[in-house]
Amino acid sequence: MTEWTILWEARALFLDGLLATLGLFALSIICAFVLGCAWVFLLEERNRLSIVVRGWINLMRTLPFLILAYLLYYGLPELGLRMSAWTAGLLALVIYHAAYFAEILRGSRLVLPEGYIEAAKAHGFTPLRLYLRITLPQLLIKTRPLLGNQLIIALKDTAFLTIITVQELTAAANSVQSTYFIPTQAFVVVIVMYWLISICLELALKRAGRFGARRGFDHV
């Protein structure tokens, strides 16, 4: 049996790993995105809560992702909170990337011309509706490239979860190579898979860029 035939035999392992990675990725970025937008909404008011949120975001920017995963998976059980590796990994992804999404949006919010907000206020928009209809759409259009970048980072961060025993794509490669002794081929397959997923993401983001370009947003 050639090595590539072996790979084909092991395709179930790869598929499981791929689905796990995609599942973790998709679920976590959706939740992280919503959470990140919520953080930035809380930053609109200048109160004690916004200071806490700001501090939280800055904290996440100084920590490695794996330490957060470790905290949730190895650390929390000591406080009585036990969860599966998958759950801990998912939560870590959501918490971590929500902060990064928030930081990206916050940066753009700082340079958003105040006039648009004032016009909405002057016409009676409540803070929440102002944020959802006027502020956030513009922030999203303007930060699309950076958000896209963060998506690819989130995809790669799923691989860290191998270390806390989540059976995702990299764990699958490891599993195949330790069973069949074909390290190079197993990992090449998996690296190509990661690569293809990011290319798909980048293509999808390019299409999303048309939304902004049609409305005259430059450099989107």
Next chain:
Amino acid sequence: MNTQAWLLLLEGAWTTLWLCGIAIGIGVVLGLVIALIRLAKVPFVEQLLVLYISLARATPLVTLVLFLFLSAPVFGINMNRNTAAIVAMTLNTAAFNAEIWRAAFLSFSRDQREAALACGMTGGVFFRRIMLPQMITTSLPGLVNEMSFLIKGSPAVAVIGIVDLTRVTNRISAVTYDPLPPILAAAVLYMLIIGVLLKLQGLAERKANRLAM
């Protein structure tokens, strides 16, 4: 946490720092070299470099480290853990740095080159004395940002058994059965290291803004 645990922690921190330090040092220079070669637009090499950059930026560090460590023996290369870690991190960070350098080069105004040539400077002198110093200033914020990303990604090396600042917490809790304190302590140490880098990044940004390119 007792003294022994703290010592182990500091050892782990040192491991992280020296491994990352070498990768950063080589990676910044390698990134510059790659960016320069890309400027020359050599036909076959250009495609190869684009492929490398695309792959390296899409591959998780964990996967890359495992791949190199496990594949090297197949090709007869005897790589120990630390070497594999450094090579993986270098390949990863060099790709990002290449893009950062390249962005700086592409945004450099042609006027300065024309002015230099007009007063008789050769291309080489112009590059060494005029362009490169400014490129360093412009790229510095991005490069420092990438450094902090590398350190945040360095726990990946734990997957091949290196006892870095993250992995060492497993070691400690295996003895004390008390995982939370070492993890929190490691978190604080990372915060200090990255915090310093972020401050440096801020300084670099201010310096780059004064250049106002």
Next chain:
Amino acid sequence: MSEPSIAIPAVSIRKLSKSFDGVEVLRDIDLVVNKGEVVSVLGSSGSGKSTMLRCINWLEEPDRGSIHIAGQRIGINEQTRRKMTSKELATLRARTGMVFQGFNLWPHLSVIQNVMESPIYVKRMPKDQARAIAVELLEKVGLADKHEAYPFTLSGGQKQRVAIARALAMSPEVILFDEPTSALDPERVGEVLQVMKNLSSEGYTMIVVTHEMEFARAVSDQVVFLDKGRIIEKAPPLKFFSNPDTERVRKFLEITA
């Protein structure tokens, strides 16, 4: 010009004062604007005209004084005597409209979406009803063919006319104009002023901070002059432009003639 009616005034300002960083920008402003009136606010730069206007819808917060819109006090809840919450402010602001010097059209929305946005998301109007109103208003300001265009494709004059339609869509008690033509090319000023003239003859209550003397003379019921934060002259245009009481106003008219 139109006949002002004697009822609850559209806007009533009493003893309005405001300082920025210790510098007094407005001092004891008293002004009553009746329903259907057009009031022009003149004055040199730094006289506080824009600040006064922006206090009316609480975009700036006064230090002292009271402002009532259609009989209701803005900024302070009259029952609880506490500062109004964002929601309360929003409810009251929904009864006013504002046209800005910088247009401030929302760039991610088309022209007709800009006009429909407030009725739908503030007044909770059904979409087709809002659309019908928007179509009518865009016709009124002369932009019937620009529904699906995005703001970045429009000229300044066109943008400002959309902004006026947007303000009208809420059927406001009063429309506040903050130097509506100051950012326009001279050729474009006329088309906007014409729309504003039409509005005045339709009975809208308008407070216009402007440098356009001709407009003030032709269209206002009252002209108000601010100097260093105080109203130093308040008169109908006939008197204001031909025989003002104060020396300062006379000087101003000479220079700007």
